[in-house]
Amino acid sequence: TQLLEQSPQFLSIQEGENLTVYCNSSSVFSSLQWYRQEPGEGPVLLVTVVTGGEVKKLKRLTFQFGDARKDSSLHITAAQTGDTGLYLCAGVVPQGGSEKLVFGKGTKLTVNP
Amino acid sequence: DTEVTQTPKHLVMGMTNKKSLKCEQHMGHRAMYWYKQKAKKPPELMFVYSYEKLSINESVPSRFSPECPNSSLLNLHLHALQPEDSALYLCASSQEEWAEISLGNTEAFFGQGTRLTVV
Numbered sequence: 001t002q003l004l005e006q007s008p009q010f011l012s013i014q015e016g017e018n019l020t021v022y023c024n025s026s027s028v029f030s031s032l033q034w035y036r037q038e039p040g041e042g043p044v045l046l047v048t049v050v051t052g053g054e055v056k057k058l059k060r061l062t063f064q065f066g067d068a069r070k071d072s073s074l075h076i077t078a079a080q081t082g083d084t085g086l087y088l089c090a091g092v093v094p095q096g097g098s099e100k101l102v103f104g105k106g107t108k109l110t111v112n113p
Numbered sequence: 114d115t116e117v118t119q120t121p122k123h124l125v126m127g128m129t130n131k132k133s134l135k136c137e138q139h140m141g142h143r144a145m146y147w148y149k150q151k152a153k154k155p156p157e158l159m160f161v162y163s164y165e166k167l168s169i170n171e172s173v174p175s176r177f178s179p180e181c182p183n184s185s186l187l188n189l190h191l192h193a194l195q196p197e198d199s200a201l202y203l204c205a206s207s208q209e210e211w212a213e214i215s216l217g218n219t220e221a222f223f224g225q226g227t228r229l230t231v232v
Contacts, residue, residue: 033220040225040226040228041226042119042223042224043223045220088155100169101221102158103156104155108153
């Protein structure tokens with residue numbers, strides 16, 4: 001079972017449109033991170049959300065952490081072709097007395113000119 | 114300097130070869146990680162080093178052998194790999210290990226990855 005469920009898996013839109021990507025879990029997280037990854041490159045951290053209900057803005061990107069700290073969303077306003085990429089959410093989960101950073105399956109976004 | 118540098122960027126190796134992947138960071142981070150990412154999949158954790166000691170091995174086959182010679186360097190030695198081991202191998206580092214990431218007190222920085230092809 002995937003601990004972090006992302007939706008949609010694939011999204012293809014026209015430049016200028018708005019979109020929202022979701023990251024959901026049945027578990028509570030102390031924080032969630034959002035990354036953007038381009039083909040053949042490593043993930044680049046966009047934001048970390050920590051407080052339930054928190055909203056963070058990064059230019060045209062708005063990130064929200066659910067009140068219960070189980071889910072998060074990423075909203076992009078007026079998408080540009082440069083926003084194309086794989087968007088991953090990640091959270092730290094306990095495992096066998098330790099912890100590890102796990103990723104959702106990602107949302108592959110394509111913004112067409 | 115917030116870079117994690119991985120070399121080589123691309124590697125093609127035969128199933129009988131021995132090769133090494135290298136990762137370097139100069140941010141003073143005490144935790145370093147190896148992840149493996151197959152096409153269209155998220156990164157999957159392989160190993161974690163904390164203060165130069167191996168703290169997590171995610172049941173990775175012994176044909177992958179990590180090494181942390183000092184706090185800035187992390188190597189992944191490869192021997193007798195299989196074609197299904199072909200993937201993007203990502204190195205990451207953070208100031209401290211998971212607890213601090215969990216609290217939002219630190220960030221994990223990823224390198225650009227090594228695209229490995231086993232033939």
